[in-house]
Amino acid sequence: MNKFLKRLICISLISFYFLKVEKVKSIVPYYYFPTIKNLQKDSLSIGKNAYQLLYFGQYRDSLNLAKLAVKINSKNEKLWLILSEAQIANKLYKNALNSLNKAQKINPNMSEIHFAKSNVYLKISQQKNAKNSLETGLKIEPNNHKAIFQLGNIYLLNKNYAQAINMFDKSIQIKPDFWQAINNKGLAYFEQNKINLSIKLFESAISIQDNAEPLLGLAACLRIKNINLAIELAKKALAKNHNYVDYEYRKEQLWGEKLQNSTEILLQNKKLQKDVILAKSKISSSS
Template sequence: MKNFIKKIICLSLISFYFFKVEQVKSLVPYYYFPTIKNLDKESLSIGRNAYQLLYFGQYEQSLNLAKLAVKINKKNEKLWLILSEAQVANKLYKEALYSLENAEKINSNLSEIYFAKSNIYFKISKLQSAKTALETGLSIAPNSYKAIFQLGNIFLMKKNYSEAIKLFDKSLKIKPDFWQAINNQGLAYFEKNNINLSIKLFEKAISIEENAEPLLGLASCLRMKDITLALELAKKALIKDPNYVNYNYRQEQLWGEKLQKSTEILLQNEKLQTDVILAKSKIN
């Protein structure tokens, strides 16, 4: 009987010990330490979300997420690229260039870095820097029709119309339906006083994409030849994009002085005044 009681006591003590241990373990917090691989994966997921927000126009939220992604993973050049895009959207051009410098340090053979740089330099009117960045990017990706087109735009801004036209041609050989290049050829030829060729080019651009820019460009070309059609095209253009009523906006789209003058005369036509006033009210 005495031995039996001793066994019972021993078993009770052992049970009590294990029970107390479980109690203690249940009170100790459990920490998860993610691996570097998991952190990298999470940063890329955050980066994708930042890019999606950028696409939907939520620029400030996109910037915050992009900053977080880079903070988690500073060694991924694509995250720096996303951050730079978010910074550009928020007009933080100096910061965007810094982000691209970091991306370049990680991978100097990525053409997108130089094309993004050129876009920023273009926005802040540093044309020579934009040209250099484009040429560097094109040395890596020579068939980028958009980059070739942008290089053409730099020559268009410098009023070197012949070189601009050559580059637009080169862009179109890669992508024949790139209506923006066709349109900008129309802009260049107008400044070279080849109105008939401008008409054909604007018509061709419209056949691919009925955009406000070639519509108004064509209207300005036809002002002296067919005022009825010119007015019809101008009205359609202002409905599609009221911003084209504004001289400064057209200048941002690289319209030359001669085309601007022709367009201003057209927009002063009394039959367009209702449309002009409406367009101005929309952009205001």
């Protein structure tokens, strides 16, 4: 009996000791020190979230997250690219260029950086720099149909229609269903008074994508030949995108003076007045 009691007391003391140790451990503060790998992983996750917010139009929140991602990991060119996109969305063009320059220092052979710089240069009306950036990017990635198309747009903007058409052709060769290049080729031909070619191109673009731009472009082409069809196409175009009623908006889409004049005459037609007034009211209500 005495031996049993001694054993019981001994076990109790040992248990008490371990319980005391656990209690002491429980009040000692625990600090988590993240590894570099964990920080990099977290920054990429934050960057991804920032990009998703851009997609949903939450530009300010996207910018804040992108800034945080870059603070955590300033050596990742993709994060700088995401930050630049958020800055562009917030119309912070100089900041965007600064971010892209930092990305370029990290990875000068990343074509997306040069293409993004071209986009910013165009927004601040530095066409020469935009062209240079596109050409640099295309040396790295020569078959990027969107970059070739954008180079064509710069030629179109400068009324160099032959070069613009050449670039659009190259873009279409890479991606035959690239309706935007087909459409803009139609814009260029109209300014060269090659209306029949423009008609074929706008029709081709519509067969791929029933978009407001080629619809209205085709309507402007058919204004003299077939006014009834032109009115029908114009109505459809304005219903799809009311912004095309606005001269300045069409100018932003690189419409030339000749196509603009033809469109303005068409939109003055009495049979289109209700559609024109409705489209303009939608622009006013959204501004």
